[in-house]
Amino acid sequence: MSHLFGARDIELLESGEFADAIVECDGKSWRVHKAIVCKRSEWFRKALNGHFMEADLAKVTIREYTHERIEWILKWMYSGNNGLDNLGKLYGNPLTAAIEGYLTADYFMLDELKTAVADLLWANLADIIQAVQQFPSVECIRDHLLRHGNHSSVTFYRQFFEGVRLVYG
Numbered sequence: 001m002s003h004l005f006g007a008r009d010i011e012l013l014e015s016g017e018f019a020d021a022i023v024e025c026d027g028k029s030w031r032v033h034k035a036i037v038c039k040r041s042e043w044f045r046k047a048l049n050g051h052f053m054e055a056d057l058a059k060v061t062i063r064e065y066t067h068e069r070i071e072w073i074l075k076w077m078y079s080g081n082n083g084l085d086n087l088g089k090l091y092g093n094p095l096t097a098a099i100e101g102y103l104t105a106d107y108f109m110l111d112e113l114k115t116a117v118a119d120l121l122w123a124n125l126a127d128i129i130q131a132v133q134q135f136p137s138v139e140c141i142r143d144h145l146l147r148h149g150n151h152s153s154v155t156f157y158r159q160f161f162e163g164v165r166l167v168y169g
Contacts, residue, residue, distance in 0.1 A: 009036065009078040021048055021058040023074065026067035030074055034058070040077045042109035069104050076113050084120055095121075095128065095163035128160060 012018065016031030023030045023037075038045040047054045054060045062070055072087055087097045098121040105113040135141045138161075 010075065012036070013074060013078040021060070023060050023062065023070065025062040025065065025070040028067040028071070030071070032074065037074070037077055040110065040112075041073075043107070064107070065104060069100070072101070073104060073108055073110060073113070076110070084117065093159040093162055094124070095159055096166055098124075099163055099166050 012033060013030065019031030019033055021032050021034050021037070023032050034044075034048050038048055044060070046052070047060050048058065049055055069087075072083055075081070075083055084097060084101060087101050098117055101117045102114055102121065105111075105117055
């Protein structure tokens, strides 16, 4: 997507000018454009153009996610920028941010965003795997951290296991 068009489309989201639908989440609402959100997300297409009450009202209320995550996907739909750096700030954990971003993109059927998030995750996964593989068990990691752990290594492993719990928990 052209940077110029992305900037103009973001202005449409921020101003709500010419909007023809509303997305609500956690008490926050966005005036959106069906032509944009329905074109980029099958989930929104079904909600706003299907046989649902939301289509008649041109209003979608989302309860499954926080308003920060909804704002993140809306900004992506309008700008084409994956904004994972902003998502990372919400979680304070880049691995969790990537996993949450992927799960959110999957839920809203945003295949291009899923691909961008997966590519970013895979790009960083080699370093994560290499760091974790040096220990044969969780107990070895714990022992190592108790004896030699500095703040950054403790943070790394805490974030790693938080991400694993998210995927497998």
